[in-house]
Amino acid sequence: MSSKPAITVTRLDMQRLEHMLEHLDNYDAAAEALEAELARANFVGHTEIADDIVTMNSKAHFYEENSNTEYQLTLVYPQQAGIEGNVSILAPIGTALLGLSVGQSIDWQTPKGKILKLTLKRVEFQPEAAQQYTL
Template sequence: MKSPNIVISKLDLQRLDKILDPLKYPLDLLEALENEIDRARIVGHKRIQPNVVTMNSKVHVLDETTSREFVVTLVYPQDAGAADTVSILAPVGTALLGLKTGQCIEWRTPQCRPLKLKVLEVLYQPEANMDYDL
């Protein structure tokens, strides 16, 4: 399956650039995030649509391989670990960044298990609520 088009805000891009430090995080996770950033369309944070998953967005997701639904908040690595949070450096976090409601992403886990996630709804997006200081 072809990867869907994604959108990232300039503000998120600036913040993500600060965590791309190979001395702090595993190189393979950083490379996956860089690949997503490279294929993204970058827009101003005031122009991003409210149905796009951005950093600190709370997202209702469907795992189409298991029919399991869940809600997660996409966070920076230092904010991960709390219930219902997923780090941007986790494979699922990297996959969700920039997706729109209704879009799906497919990939294989390191154990070769296929995953297919669909964004059902963006429940909260900082940009849509003018929360630019998160």
């Protein structure tokens, strides 16, 4: 797997995610992975984040090279993950997508061990760009 790309996270998302982690009933490997991502992130204010970066509740389009498939995913908190197209921040792919900017790629290992290369093509909706800070 390649090295992880630099990521940028808003301080507001970081605070909300840390609060979520503190109140989890089951602090497992997924929670540890999210905490590791937050530890390596660059932080900016929620009004300073570029509009081409995946933040919480962003809807984004990704391209998977091996299958030539495009995906549209919305990065959400675990309680909203049951809706089609939503991916939980605690899912390995959700943790990996947080903070990516358009053009960046990640290698993601599926539960079956296959490596997929996902590239962020565009951010269709980002709450901060829409000045919706309560999502």
